[in-house]
Amino acid sequence: MLGPQPLRFHLALVSSVCLGLLFAVIPLGPELDIFRPELLCLVVIFWLLHAPAPLGLAFAFVVGLAQDVAEFGIWGAHAFALVILSYLLLNAKQRLKTYALWQQSLWIAVLIGVHQVLVNWVQGMAGYGTTVPVLLASIASTALIWPVFDALAWRLGRSLRLF
Amino acid sequence: MFWAGAALSLALVFIFSPWLSSLRHQVVDLSAPLYWVSDLPERAGEWADNRLMSRAKLIHENQALRSENLVLAQKLQLNAALEAENFRLRQLLNASDSVEARVLIGEIIGVAPDPQVHKVLINRGSDNGVYVGQAVLDAFGLMGQVVEVGKYQSVALLITDTSHALPVQVNRNGVRLVADGIGDLDTLVLRHVANTVDIEVGDLLVSSGLGLVFPAGYPVAQVTEVLVDPGQAFARVKARPKAQMNRSRHILFVFEDNKGLE
Numbered sequence: 240m241l242g243p244q245p246l247r248f249h250l251a252l253v254s255s256v257c258l259g260l261l262f263a264v265i266p267l268g269p270e271l272d273i274f275r276p277e278l279l280c281l282v283v284i285f286w287l288l289h290a291p292a293p294l295g296l297a298f299a300f301v302v303g304l305a306q307d308v309a310e311f312g313i314w315g316a317h318a319f320a321l322v323i324l325s326y327l328l329l330n331a332k333q334r335l336k337t338y339a340l341w342q343q344s345l346w347i348a349v350l351i352g353v354h355q356v357l358v359n360w361v362q363g364m365a366g367y368g369t370t371v372p373v374l375l376a377s378i379a380s381t382a383l384i385w386p387v388f389d390a391l392a393w394r395l396g397r398s399l400r401l402f
Numbered sequence: 403m404f405w406a407g408a409a410l411s412l413a414l415v416f417i418f419s420p421w422l423s424s425l426r427h428q429v430v431d432l433s434a435p436l437y438w439v440s441d442l443p444e445r446a447g448e449w450a451d452n453r454l455m456s457r458a459k460l461i462h463e464n465q466a467l468r469s470e471n472l473v474l475a476q477k478l479q480l481n482a483a484l485e486a487e488n489f490r491l492r493q494l495l496n497a498s499d500s501v502e503a504r505v506l507i508g509e510i511i512g513v514a515p516d517p518q519v520h521k522v523l524i525n526r527g528s529d530n531g532v533y534v535g536q537a538v539l540d541a542f543g544l545m546g547q548v549v550e551v552g553k554y555q556s557v558a559l560l561i562t563d564t565s566h567a568l569p570v571q572v573n574r575n576g577v578r579l580v581a582d583g584i585g586d587l588d589t590l591v592l593r594h595v596a597n598t599v600d601i602e603v604g605d606l607l608v609s610s611g612l613g614l615v616f617p618a619g620y621p622v623a624q625v626t627e628v629l630v631d632p633g634q635a636f637a638r639v640k641a642r643p644k645a646q647m648n649r650s651r652h653i654l655f656v657f658e659d660n661k662g663l664e
């Protein structure tokens with residue numbers, strides 16, 4: 240799937256996903272919980288935008304499934320949402336890369352919004368339903384964090400000579 | 403779009419069929435390391451609390467525990483007499499005697515991060531004899547039931563989860579009701595309470611044992627709100643769980659040797 244890439248690329252890929260998963264389960268307390276940014280989504284978006292290897296929907300599926308298993312949620316909920324997010328992202332990839340970071344943030348907000356609604360839809364089939372303010376809180380926090388995340392991850396990637 | 407279809411079908415199988423349940427028990431141990439790492443700050447804090455406590459504070463705490471112990475011991479004496487009396491009366495009635503339940507102490511090492519999903523990861527698994535459907539308590543009341551069991555860890559569903567309901571009884575008069583979780587850690591809602599039922603704010607709800615999952619007689623919640631609207635078919639009753647859902651770290655598994663109705 241990934242072609243001939245250096246070992247450090249694979250290591251970076253796996254460890255970034257692991258860190259994203261860790262952030263997804265770290266206890267934040269009931270007040271902050273609804274503002275938890277979907278960092279794992281940003282990790283996937285970052286790799287799809289910048290990775291030298293053609294990462295695809297299978298990658299998104301695996302990461303989403305790992306998140307479902309880790310969160311004791313409905314298996315397939317995050318996987319489904321992340322695959323759809325990645326599909327939309329890959330279609331708009333070239334255009335998105337020409338935008339300024341704050342413009343990208345707006346796109347990220349829309350993509351995360353789709354993601355959250357889809358996760359909520361699948362979980363809704365199992366009886367869990369969230370409210371609109373909760374959805375909006377995580378969408379806003381994720382979109383706001385994107386410029387910082389992208390800049391830092393890009394620097395880190397460059398210093399590891401990944402790109 | 404193959405992957406989207408695969409994910410969606412996986413979700414549907416997961417929700418509507420029991421085919422994945424054996425796999426679910428096996429992956430509990432897989433996600434445990436993640437929670438173990440994310441729990442490290444808490445652990446470090448606890449360690450520091452234990453090691454770096456001042457002498458004066460320790461003495462003070464020791465005194466407090468000693469007096470609490472005295473009070474509890476006194477209550478236990480009373481309890482022993484009552485239990486003996488209860489046993490004799492039950493023998494008169496030819497009822498099956500309720501044996502005191504065995505318990506196992508566990509520690510919560512992780513909490514499901516989704517605010518909607520009220521599940522906790524506990525550091526005891528099938529190696530310790532934990533089984534699916536086992537009741538989980540804290541020091542104050544009933545907390546939930548075990549839904550997934552790994553080898554060394556298990557996952558418990560709390561009684562406040564949206565998908566959870568448990569049969570309860572009003573302690574004062576024995577009225578049987580069903581308490582639903584609504585996804586709020588501080589609230590249970592009582593289902594189908596007729597307007598004429600004798601229930602008041604402050605009533606203690608105890609588990610009735612009718613669902614054959616929870617043992618009978620453990621405190622569950624205290625009624626906080628009773629709204630009787632003659633225009634509605636049922637009264638709206640809310641209760642606050644006795645167990646400290648988001649604070650307790652140490653919990654008890656109850657083993658039932660004679661599982662059954664009173």
